[in-house]
Amino acid sequence: MKRQQLSTNEQNFVGSSLISGRRIDLRSLNEIRDLSISFGSKYGQVMVKLGKTKVISSIQATVAQPFKDRPQEGFCRVRISLSNVSTIDIESNRKSQSDTLEIQRMIEDSYRESRVVDLESLCIIPDIWVWEIVCNVHVVDNDGNISDAANIATILSLSHFKLPQVTIKNGKAIIHTDEEKELIPLSIYHLPISVSFGLFEKGEIIIVDPCLIEEKTIEGRIIMMVNIHEEICSIRKGGGTPLTLDQILYCTKLASEKAKEISLIIDRELEKDLKLKTKQEYDNRHLISSILMKDEQTIKSSLPFPISNSLEETILDKIRNIQSLSWTNKNSTIEIEISELSKFTNLSLNLEQKKDTVQVINQKNVDKSGDEDENENENDDDFEANNNYSDDEEDENLNQRNEQFKEFIEITNILQNQNLSKKELELLNQLNSVSSSNNKTNNEKKESQEIILNNQKKIQNNEIEKINSKKNLKKNENHKPDEIDFSIAINPQFQTLKKK
Amino acid sequence: MEYVNQEGLRIDGRRVNELRKIQCKLGVLKRADGSALFEQGFTRVLVAVYGPREITQRRKKLHDKAIINVEYSVATFSMTRRKKTSKRNKISQEIANSIRKSFETVIQLELFPSSQIDIFIQVLQADGGIIPACINASTLALIDAGVPMTDYLCSCSCSFIDEENLLDLNHLEEDSGGAIVTVTLLPEYNKITLLRVYSARIKMKNFETILKLGQNGCQRIADLMKSAIKEHTINQVNSRGIL
Numbered sequence: 001m002k003r004q005q006l007s008t009n010e011q012n013f014v015g016s017s018l019i020s021g022r023r024i025d026l027r028s029l030n031e032i033r034d035l036s037i038s039f040g041s042k043y044g045q046v047m048v049k050l051g052k053t054k055v056i057s058s059i060q061a062t063v064a065q066p067f068k069d070r071p072q073e074g075f076c077r078v079r080i081s082l083s084n085v086s087t088i089d090i091e092s093n094r095k096s097q098s099d100t101l102e103i104q105r106m107i108e109d110s111y112r113e114s115r116v117v118d119l120e121s122l123c124i125i126p127d128i129w130v131w132e133i134v135c136n137v138h139v140v141d142n143d144g145n146i147s148d149a150a151n152i153a154t155i156l157s158l159s160h161f162k163l164p165q166v167t168i169k170n171g172k173a174i175i176h177t178d179e180e181k182e183l184i185p186l187s188i189y190h191l192p193i194s195v196s197f198g199l200f201e202k203g204e205i206i207i208v209d210p211c212l213i214e215e216k217t218i219e220g221r222i223i224m225m226v227n228i229h230e231e232i233c234s235i236r237k238g239g240g241t242p243l244t245l246d247q248i249l250y251c252t253k254l255a256s257e258k259a260k261e262i263s264l265i266i267d268r269e270l271e272k273d274l275k276l277k278t279k280q281e282y283d284n285r286h287l288i289s290s291i292l293m294k295d296e297q298t299i300k301s302s303l304p305f306p307i308s309n310s311l312e313e314t315i316l317d318k319i320r321n322i323q324s325l326s327w328t329n330k331n332s333t334i335e336i337e338i339s340e341l342s343k344f345t346n347l348s349l350n351l352e353q354k355k356d357t358v359q360v361i362n363q364k365n366v367d368k369s370g371d372e373d374e375n376e377n378e379n380d381d382d383f384e385a386n387n388n389y390s391d392d393e394e395d396e397n398l399n400q401r402n403e404q405f406k407e408f409i410e411i412t413n414i415l416q417n418q419n420l421s422k423k424e425l426e427l428l429n430q431l432n433s434v435s436s437s438n439n440k441t442n443n444e445k446k447e448s449q450e451i452i453l454n455n456q457k458k459i460q461n462n463e464i465e466k467i468n469s470k471k472n473l474k475k476n477e478n479h480k481p482d483e484i485d486f487s488i489a490i491n492p493q494f495q496t497l498k499k500k
Numbered sequence: 501m502e503y504v505n506q507e508g509l510r511i512d513g514r515r516v517n518e519l520r521k522i523q524c525k526l527g528v529l530k531r532a533d534g535s536a537l538f539e540q541g542f543t544r545v546l547v548a549v550y551g552p553r554e555i556t557q558r559r560k561k562l563h564d565k566a567i568i569n570v571e572y573s574v575a576t577f578s579m580t581r582r583k584k585t586s587k588r589n590k591i592s593q594e595i596a597n598s599i600r601k602s603f604e605t606v607i608q609l610e611l612f613p614s615s616q617i618d619i620f621i622q623v624l625q626a627d628g629g630i631i632p633a634c635i636n637a638s639t640l641a642l643i644d645a646g647v648p649m650t651d652y653l654c655s656c657s658c659s660f661i662d663e664e665n666l667l668d669l670n671h672l673e674e675d676s677g678g679a680i681v682t683v684t685l686l687p688e689y690n691k692i693t694l695l696r697v698y699s700a701r702i703k704m705k706n707f708e709t710i711l712k713l714g715q716n717g718c719q720r721i722a723d724l725m726k727s728a729i730k731e732h733t734i735n736q737v738n739s740r741g742i743l
Contacts, residue, residue, distance in 0.1 A: 239601020
């Protein structure tokens with residue numbers, strides 16, 4: 001199939017209107033199309049619309065071996081792919097992709113050569129492991145000027161993306177999940193912004209950001225990548241009408257102006273979305289931790305807003321995700337839940353001896369609770385009750401919280417009872433001891449168990465039976481007195497054991 | 501590493517704005533319509549031109565113009581380390597495309613509808629400034645083949661290293677980490693067709709001076725090429741016993 005060419009009538013129309021100083025979409029010669037940016041749910045997912053040109057990009061981070069002659073440098077690669085989805089002109093075989101090849105190579109090379117991302121910060125263990133960050137850009141709709149749109153998408157992806165933290169212990173690198181430690185953004189030196197020009201009438205007419213019809217009529221193209229510090233990162237002029245020196249310098253000035261405009265828009269949108277994301281994460285964690293403590297009916301009643309069926313499903317999905325996570329990353333979730341736990345437990349539960357350790361945990365929660373009060377959506381009564389209880393209501397709240405605590409422990413038991421090491425079993429026993437010390441009969445305990453079991457029947461039927469039998473055995477053992485040794489949770493020795 | 505020492509001399513003893521030694525030989529291959537062997541310092545490029553001739557790839561046929569087919573290949577023994585790069589390599593294809601586009605502006609393609617002009621480039625020795633050398637050699641070969649062109653195409657590379665603008669880089673200077681600017685000029689009109697800035701960032705205020713230096717270098721190469729072509733035609737005329 002031959003490339004689609006514009007009819008001569010269309011070409012003449014575009015040409016003559018350009019000579020009279022007008023463009024077919026009523027822009028001025030130096031105007032860029034409307035730029036709209038939207039981010040995806042994960043860090044690094046971006047969709048950029050430049051007029052009708054639509055580009056999607058996302059980032060993959062994997063661990064790889066570095067080059068032998070550069071043992072401390074990671075990799076940052078950009079891959080741009082066009083397909084027939086975007087335009088009919090692209091054929092599937094390689095030979096016809098000559099025009100797009102130029103754009104691909106330009107963006108890939110210029111990002112690496114002008115050192116956008118600090119490659120040495122991507123090093124995990126020199127000469128063994130480094131991060132390899134690949135930004136995949138897909139052009140969804142081609143209405144001209146793919147290079148600019150793709151470039152904006154890669155910049156946004158790279159500045160939006162966050163890497164998981166890595167700690168090195170005993171020569172092993174441990175990559176922490178999102179829930180253990182905060183993600184860190186990439187270290188980026190500068191943001192190159194590409195501005196492409198179309199040349200017409202032997203270089204006398206220069207238009208910025210040509211759309212597809214204009215691209216097919218112009219006689220030449222020049223693509224400039226400039227950053228806001230007035231530095232030229234790269235220029236590509238591949239043939240086309242020849243230009244004089246003055247015309248090229250005029251283009252560079254225009255390019256720097258446009259780069260400043262675009263970078264303003266980019267910064268604004270980035271800030272907005274990053275704020276949104278951190279707020280969402282925070283809200284999610286609280287929602288999830290509160291959900292873990294309760295059964296279905298109380299969940300529905302305690303949510304601050306009426307929920308639809310779809311929301312219900314999403315919440316249940318989240319519970320299942322956490323629980324499935326806990327199957328795989330069993331060891332890591334213990335730590336989180338204990339720290340969240342302390343919020344719901346009575347602080348005076350024989351912890352005066354261990355004030356120092358508890359204070360560390362509580363500080364985190366205090367900070368969170370401070371933010372929480374500012375949120376208008378958080379109308380959850382139970383939350384407020386737990387944070388601001390008075391001394392008179394202590395006893396009542398104690399019972400409530402002990403119930404919740406007990407349920408929680410039983411959930412953790414069910415989820416984490418398999419293949420635990422000795423020390424972990426000890427901890428769980430200690431936690432269990434708290435529940436057993438409460439003044440409740442065995443019947444009530446069984447009831448609370450049943451509630452939890454009903455919730456989880458959808459998930460793990462057979463395994464629950466096994467776990468129940470194990471639990472009965474454990475209850476018969478001799479329990480230690482009421483002491484929760486939170487120091488174990490923070491003890492670094494214990495941490496290493498868990499994370500194996 | 502010092503690329504320009506205190507006395508203003510570079511690694512190979514040149515001044516900041518001096519070109520390397522250029523040697524042109526035309527008519528090197530007997531079977532080809534036109535051929536040229538171009539040496540710029542230690543960089544050697546051999547180009548063969550076949551055409552204008554009947555089109556072989558029917559799909560690319562244009563009813564009103566000729567098409568240009570450029571193939572760029574680097575010999576495995578051309579670099580310091582033995583490296584086999586195929587012609588279908590992305591980098592080779594990109595270079596071939598950019599050379600093709602720049603010649604499309606200069607060759608009078610409308611005179612040969614439904615035909616093709618083949619330019620086969622072979623890099624024999626690579627010591628910096630490969631693409632400029634390829635373009636210079638291609639113009640010589642095209643002139644030797646008698647293909648009608650509106651103007652020469654002359655090209656050279658320049659850079660900004662050690663706070664000096666250097667002209668005509670060699671291999672070590674290219675790998676230094678400074679920005680490289682390759683300029684391709686039409687000497688009669690003094691206009692730039694192919695412009696590539698890569699390998700590092702340049703401040704905009706320095707850009708003008710670097711470009712002007714590149715333009716000057718291209719003009720000087722154009723003069724050298726013209727004199728080489730004159731010599732060659734005189735030799736040919738003499739050898740046929742006309743004069």
